[in-house]
Amino acid sequence: xxxNRVYEEFDPSVExxxxxxxxxxxxxxxxFKREDIRVLVDSxxxxxxxxxxAISGARWSRFRKDFQLPDNCNVDDIRAKFxxxxxxxxxxKKTPSPPVLEPPSRRPVAAAPSQxxxxxxxxxxxxxxxxxxxxxxxxxxxxxxxxxxxxxxxAERRPSLPRKPSITEPELPPRLPSVxxxxxxxxxxxxxxxxxAAAQKAAKEAEEEEEEEEKKRMEREMMGKMEEDRKAVQxxxxxxxxxxxxxxxxxxxxxxxxxxxxxxxxxxxVAVVVLLGITVYVWHNLRNVATGGGHGHLxxxxxxxxx
Numbered sequence: 421x422x423x424n425r426v427y428e429e430f431d432p433s434v435e436x437x438x439x440x441x442x443x444x445x446x447x448x449x450x451x452f453k454r455e456d457i458r459v460l461v462d463s464x465x466x467x468x469x470x471x472x473x474a475i476s477g478a479r480w481s482r483f484r485k486d487f488q489l490p491d492n493c494n495v496d497d498i499r500a501k502f503x504x505x506x507x508x509x510x511x512x513k514k515t516p517s518p519p520v521l522e523p524p525s526r527r528p529v530a531a532a533p534s535q536x537x538x539x540x541x542x543x544x545x546x547x548x549x550x551x552x553x554x555x556x557x558x559x560x561x562x563x564x565x566x567x568x569x570x571x572x573x574x575a576e577r578r579p580s581l582p583r584k585p586s587i588t589e590p591e592l593p594p595r596l597p598s599v600x601x602x603x604x605x606x607x608x609x610x611x612x613x614x615x616x617a618a619a620q621k622a623a624k625e626a627e628e629e630e631e632e633e634e635k636k637r638m639e640r641e642m643m644g645k646m647e648e649d650r651k652a653v654q655x656x657x658x659x660x661x662x663x664x665x666x667x668x669x670x671x672x673x674x675x676x677x678x679x680x681x682x683x684x685x686x687x688x689x690v691a692v693v694v695l696l697g698i699t700v701y702v703w704h705n706l707r708n709v710a711t712g713g714g715h716g717h718l719x720x721x722x723x724x725x726x727x
Contacts (some may be wrong), residue, residue, distance in 0.1 A: 427472070430483040442512040443493075447485060450505050457507060458646050459500045465489045467498075467509065499639045 435446040447469065449457065457471040467489055472482035489495065492513050499510045 424478050425480045426478050428475070428479065428481050430481045432483050432485065434485065441515075442510055443490060444511065445487060445509045447507040447509075448505065449483070449502075449507055451481070452505065454502045455649075457502060458650050459507075459509065459643070460647070460650070461489070461495060461498060465493075465495075467511075469507065469509075497636065499635075500643070 433448045435448075437444050437446070445467075449471065452471055452473050456473045457469070460468045460470070462468065465488065467487040469485045469487075470483070472480055475481050490511065490513070494512045494514045497512045499512075501508045501510075
């Protein structure tokens with residue numbers, strides 16, 4: 421049982437190494453096995469290591485080592501590994517979040533004065549509908565009127581004036597030759613080789629992240645199992661202590677054998693006294709019977725003396 425064990429304290433050698441991204445603690449534990457070791461982290465920032473193993477019979481060897489975690493330690497990513505009788509605990513550091521860089525503002529590039537594109541010409545105005553021609557008058561009808569009307573001299577023809585341009589029809593500027601687009605403004609075509617390399621790199625990073633997550637999950641499962649084992653051992657010890665206490669209470673409630681033996685002695689003594697009284701009484705009666713005649717003769721003689 422655990423109460424009969426004799427423990428020998430073991431002081432293992434500890435090696436502490438520090439790195440840029442993590443710190444590690446190496447504890448040499450010769451003779452110990454993985455199931456003999458417990459690693460815990462409490463809420464006060466302490467790393468506690470415990471372990472015990474059987475040597476021979478009731479002799480056991482155990483060790484206890486406590487460490488103060490660094491201030492910049494990432495407690496959620498602590499990993500413990502036991503290989504070649506050496507317990508290695510990795511304490512990763514907290515990485516500061518990278519600053520968020522704002523993308524450069526895209527300002528429109530003003531074109532050179534000689535490369536400005538003229539505005540599009542206005543839409544042409546709709547043409548006015550043609551007026552219908554007047555109906556033709558027959559010559560027979562015009563003849564009497566021409567004969568009745570006096571003949572006038574022909575009017576002088578005035579020179580035609582140039583027609584003024586319409587206000588609603590603005591003059592269109594001459595079109596400029598097309599300006600080629602600058603090379604830095606042209607859309608760059610994607611390189612298939614660069615795209616393939618980027619996709620391969622992203623897939624590799626995703627695979628590495630999955631492997632890292634799997635390792636972390638296995639370590640968390642191991643830590644949880646170790647914690648469950650510790651709780652199970654503690655619960656068993658409490659049950660044993662409770663059973664021992666209940667046994668002691670049951671033994672205390674039972675009648676003591678001393679009181680039973682004392683009552684037996686009293687009964688024996690009473691029986692001996694009764695037997696002794698009976699024996700004395702019988703012996704006295706037998707004596708009186710045996711000596712009855714002599715007493716009668718002496719009585720008669722004394723009776724005669726009295727007379």
